[in-house]
Amino acid sequence: MPEHITLIRSGILSDTAEYAYAATAPAGARLIFMAGACPLEADGSTAAVGDYVGQARKVVANLRVALSDAGACLDDVVSTRVYVASSNQADLVAVWEVVRDAFTPHDPPSTLLGVTVLGYDNQLVEVEAVAAVVDG
DSSP, X not given: OOTTOEEEOOTTTOSOXXXXXXXXOOTTOEEEEEEEEXXXXXXXXXXXXXOHHHHHHHHXXXXXXXXXXXXXXXXXXXXXXXXXXXXXXXXXXXXXXXXXXXXXXXXXXXEEEEESOOSSTTOOEXXXXXXXXXXX
């Protein structure tokens, strides 16, 4: 994890040390607000139709590219929001495991949401992120 990002954990809110409830970046850090990464192929088609885990993997791959284009990487992320088009908790957990594993050992605070629908045909997963980079 970059030294410029501080993950804040709470022994009072949770006895699991792996969960960060907040993150901070220092004054002067360049904040990068990412649009939601979607499970799209280069031709605009939706990847892994019907497959939550496959779409989560594609979303993470696309997020890596978008972060790189902005001069950042997954380790620079200070928070995420993970959207899953499902009311089934098992689907949310399956997606979360892919996203969590991609960020390991850096575990930025994240919100996991089940939603009714996402923007593209057959889209099941989307991940928004905020990153912080200290240039120089």
